[in-house]
Structure formats: C-alpha cells, structure tokens
Amino acid sequence: MSDDIGNLISQCALKNRAAFTQLYSLTSAKLFGVVLRILNNRAEAEDALQEIYVKIWNNADKFAVNQYSPMSWLVVVARNHAIDVIRARKPIAVDIDDAFDVSDDSKTPEQEAINTSEGKRIDRCLQELDEQKALAVRGAYVEGYSYDELAERFSVPINTMRTWLRRSLISLRECLEQ
Amino acid sequence: MSSQVTIDEKDEMLAAEYALGTLPHGERVSLEKRIVTEADLRSRVAWWNSQFVTLADEVEPVEAPASVLRKLESRLFTSTSTEAGWWRSLGFWRGLSVASLAGLIVVGGLYANNVISPPQRDGGNVFVAQMSGENSDLRLVAYYDDSAKKLRLKRTAGEAAENRDFELWIIAGTQDPVSLGVLPTDAIYEVDVPEELQAAMSSEAVLAITDEPDGGSATGKPTGALLAAGPVQQI
Incomplete structure (x- = not known):
C-alpha cells in the first residue's frame, strides 16, 4: 500500500x-x-x-x-x-509572543524511557510526560487546538500554557532523539 | 537525517510549535515565509512533522462526498479543455439551444419597450442575438442588418472589472472564435463587421463575450472566462 x-x-x-x-x-x-x-x-x-x-x-x-x-x-x-x-x-486577540525563555528551566526527564517494544516512538515519549501535558500535545495535534483553547481546557493562563507546552516539546525532543 | 541540524533554541521551539500547529496565526504566517528560504529551519520543521505524524494514526477515516473529486477533476483537468476551447464543448452548445428560444422572446420584448430601436429594414436581412451567461450578470442584445454591415450592441446589464475588458467574438459553425474587438464602456455601441465575417453573421453563428486583459486577448483566441453568449437568429 x-x-x-x-x-x-x-x-x-x-x-x-x-x-x-x-x-x-x-x-x-x-x-x-x-x-x-x-x-x-x-x-x-x-x-x-x-x-x-x-x-x-x-x-x-x-x-x-x-x-x-x-x-x-x-x-x-x-x-x-x-x-x-x-x-x-480564529486569530487570537492577545499577543502571547512575549519571548518566553524556556531553555534555562528545561529539565531533564527523571523517568527512564519506558521501553515497550510496541507502540510508536512518539507514544512512548508522550508517556514520559505528565498525563495532562501529553494530553495537551495530542489535543493540539489531533484536534488542532490553539493555545487559547488549550489554556481554557486545562484552566491555566494562556502564557502558562505556552510555557508548559514548550517545556513538553523540549522533553519530547530529548526522548525522541535517543 | 535532518535531526543533526541544529538551529538556535528559539527557532527550534518555533519549528516544533509550527509542526504541532499551536503557533498563533501571525507567527505561523511569518514562520512559513522563513521556511521557504531557510533550509535548516525547514529541515527541523520536517523532523518535528515526521515525529508527530503518527499521532494522526488514531484519526478515523471519513468518506468525503463524491462532489469533492468531481470538483477537483474539473478544476485540475480543465486546462486541456480550455486549450481545446469552451466553444467546442458540448455543454456550451447545449446551453445555447436552450437559450435561443428565450432569446428571441426577450429581444422581441426589448423592441416593444424601446430598449433597442427596431431594426431599420433597408431591404436587408436582420439578425438578432441575446447574450447572457450563468456565471455573470452581463446581458447584451445585438442586431445586425446585412445591408448596413453594422452590428449594433446594447449592454443591458454588467460592467467590466477594473483593468479588464469585455471582448466580443463571433463563432461560425465549428470554426474558432474570431474577435470583433473590445467593447467600449458605452452601453450602446456599433461595430463594423469586416467583409470576411459578414457571411458568418448568419443564423448559424454565435456571439460571445469573454473577460480579457485590458485591451483584449493578446493571443487572438479567448483567454478569459466566457461571460455571455447567444446564437444569432434571423428575424
């Protein structure tokens, strides 16, 4: 196919x-x-x-x-x-590009990579994130949620949401590149 | 693979957010412009895309309505039929045969209401055409007296867009359209029919208007959309 x-x-x-x-x-x-x-x-x-x-x-x-x-x-x-x-x-009204510097406080994931033989790499790596953060990444990809929508769903301010998500992306990258 | 490419951390985050889809509209648009010219950024976006794409595996397929493929095929594959010419398409001729009877009635009504003057019969044969189309509000009536060799046109609705012109064509039988020139902005307009086209102004001919660049088609053939057409009929 x-x-x-x-x-x-x-x-x-x-x-x-x-x-x-x-x-x-x-x-x-x-x-x-x-x-x-x-x-x-x-x-x-x-x-x-x-x-x-x-x-x-x-x-x-x-x-x-x-x-x-x-x-x-x-x-x-x-x-x-x-x-x-x-x-x-849905252009968002608020400008949220207030230059977050997330690189400094990115933390290395303390968990070991869950080494299941089945499942895709992205799924395994998402499992290493907090459940909520993994849900936010999936929601953004599959449902196309914007930062506003994610912030509303997870009841956090929009800037917090973006910082959260960027940290999650950094952790994901570390896992994905292993 | 592109994962070896490194870009600064701010751009790396933009690449990831772009692939994930969360970048707000303005930032997304400006990143898209950069992706075109910046190879490293582009390959980081591709890397993130290739990581995320399997998340779409969970999405259930949904059958799209058949109309989408139909529209696509007519949109993508009509370039050849444009080259072949709408004047050769069956749909065009079918539309005209339906329009022709209605055309005569309308033209008769226009005379009655003095929208156009009744043709002056100088012993010549008189022909009329009413031009209209489904895709525009342009409407014209035309009459031709074969002793005066003049085609008189009246536009009853529709105006050319800025920097565009209406071009008038005559299609005789299965011949390619021949231009009778660009219409001036005047609502009423007379055009001398050149000698070689006089014979064509018979009941077999069709008059058509297309949307063309300022000054008319540069190729000698219609290039723009067909706006209005109608068969020439002897009265």
Missing part, C-alpha cells in the same frame, strides 16, 4: 490523471478524517480537502526529495492546510 501510494504520487508528478484519481480514492478518506477532526465543520473540510489535493497534484514532484513515507507526506500536507485555515479563522 505504501509503495503503491508512493508510485501514484510519482505518477502525479508526471501529470498522470488516472493516477491522481486512484491516489484520491485510496487516501482521501484518511485525509478527510484528519481535516474534519481539526476544522470540525463539514463544508469547510470539503473545501479544504479540495485545496489539499490541488497542492498534492501541483507539488507531487517535491515528494521525491522529502524524507517522509508517502502517507505521512500526504497527512502532513493535509494537516498543514487545515491548521492554516483554522488559525486564520
């Missing part, structure tokens, strides 16, 4: 229309699921899906030189677009 998708993307780079239609039929349900989850609005998700496949068609030649698996590349393209749409839709 993964090879098939890779081949179909390469065929799209050569402007093979039949390959595009086949790629769409194999992958659109997954991408629509991803986009719908973030946008939470069918009409917007349908428009977004259309734009995403236009990007895929136009940028298929760039796939060969990137480092993702074929399906991952499609999901990244789809998710990026959906996030662009939702961030533009």
Whole structure:
C-alpha cells in the first residue's frame, strides 16, 4: 500500500490523471478524517480537502526529495492546510509572543524511557510526560487546538500554557532523539 | 537525517510549535515565509512533522462526498479543455439551444419597450442575438442588418472589472472564435463587421463575450472566462 501510494504520487508528478484519481480514492478518506477532526465543520473540510489535493497534484514532484513515507507526506500536507485555515479563522486577540525563555528551566526527564517494544516512538515519549501535558500535545495535534483553547481546557493562563507546552516539546525532543 | 541540524533554541521551539500547529496565526504566517528560504529551519520543521505524524494514526477515516473529486477533476483537468476551447464543448452548445428560444422572446420584448430601436429594414436581412451567461450578470442584445454591415450592441446589464475588458467574438459553425474587438464602456455601441465575417453573421453563428486583459486577448483566441453568449437568429 505504501509503495503503491508512493508510485501514484510519482505518477502525479508526471501529470498522470488516472493516477491522481486512484491516489484520491485510496487516501482521501484518511485525509478527510484528519481535516474534519481539526476544522470540525463539514463544508469547510470539503473545501479544504479540495485545496489539499490541488497542492498534492501541483507539488507531487517535491515528494521525491522529502524524507517522509508517502502517507505521512500526504497527512502532513493535509494537516498543514487545515491548521492554516483554522488559525486564520480564529486569530487570537492577545499577543502571547512575549519571548518566553524556556531553555534555562528545561529539565531533564527523571523517568527512564519506558521501553515497550510496541507502540510508536512518539507514544512512548508522550508517556514520559505528565498525563495532562501529553494530553495537551495530542489535543493540539489531533484536534488542532490553539493555545487559547488549550489554556481554557486545562484552566491555566494562556502564557502558562505556552510555557508548559514548550517545556513538553523540549522533553519530547530529548526522548525522541535517543 | 535532518535531526543533526541544529538551529538556535528559539527557532527550534518555533519549528516544533509550527509542526504541532499551536503557533498563533501571525507567527505561523511569518514562520512559513522563513521556511521557504531557510533550509535548516525547514529541515527541523520536517523532523518535528515526521515525529508527530503518527499521532494522526488514531484519526478515523471519513468518506468525503463524491462532489469533492468531481470538483477537483474539473478544476485540475480543465486546462486541456480550455486549450481545446469552451466553444467546442458540448455543454456550451447545449446551453445555447436552450437559450435561443428565450432569446428571441426577450429581444422581441426589448423592441416593444424601446430598449433597442427596431431594426431599420433597408431591404436587408436582420439578425438578432441575446447574450447572457450563468456565471455573470452581463446581458447584451445585438442586431445586425446585412445591408448596413453594422452590428449594433446594447449592454443591458454588467460592467467590466477594473483593468479588464469585455471582448466580443463571433463563432461560425465549428470554426474558432474570431474577435470583433473590445467593447467600449458605452452601453450602446456599433461595430463594423469586416467583409470576411459578414457571411458568418448568419443564423448559424454565435456571439460571445469573454473577460480579457485590458485591451483584449493578446493571443487572438479567448483567454478569459466566457461571460455571455447567444446564437444569432434571423428575424
């Protein structure tokens, strides 16, 4: 399946229309699921899906030189677009870019890496975070939550939320790079 | 792999937040601009993306409505049909045959209401056309007296956009459209029909208006959207 998708993307780079239609039929349900989850609005998700496949068609030649698996590349393209749409839709009123310096107080995780043989690396590394922080990272990725929404859900001020999340990202990176 | 690339910690956090999707709109837009030109930043974003992407595995697929693929195919694959020309598409001709009877009735009504003057019969044959389209509010009526060799046009609705022009075309049978020039802003306008096109102004011809760059199509063929069209009919 993964090879098939890779081949179909390469065929799209050569402007093979039949390959595009086949790629769409194999992958659109997954991408629509991803986009719908973030946008939470069918009409917007349908428009977004259309734009995403236009990007895929136009940028298929760039796939060969990137480092993702074929399906991952499609999901990244789809998710990026959906996030662009939702961030533009809900511009936040408060400027929260007050230069947090989190690098100084980043702490090394004291837990040992939980070395389960199953599960993906990101899942294992998320398990090393506090449950709440892991939930915030998942919510941001899967649901497309903004800092405002996360702050509201976890009942913390928005700046605290961003500091939290940045610290979580630093811990995650340490785990992921091991 | 790009994980060996190091960038300063502030940018590293922006790359991670960008991939996660939490960057607020303004910061996201400015980072996107930097990603285009800064290879190290780009590869850190790609690294974070590749780490996060498996989180999407838990998302259930949802079947998209068939209309999305239909729209995509017509949007992506119509470039060839544009090259082939809308004037060769079946849909265009079907639309015209429906419009033609309505056109005659409307033109008759316009005479009755003195919107356009009734044609002066100098013993010549008189032809009329009413041009309209689904995708614009542009409406024109035209009449042609083959003894005067003049096509008289009246625009009843619609104006060209700024820096754009309306261009008038005649399509005779299965021939490619031939330009009759750019319409001036005047609502009523007369154009001399060149000798080689006079024969074309028969009941078989179609008049059409397209949206074109200032001064008209540079290629000699319609390049912009078809705004209005109507068959020429003898009365």
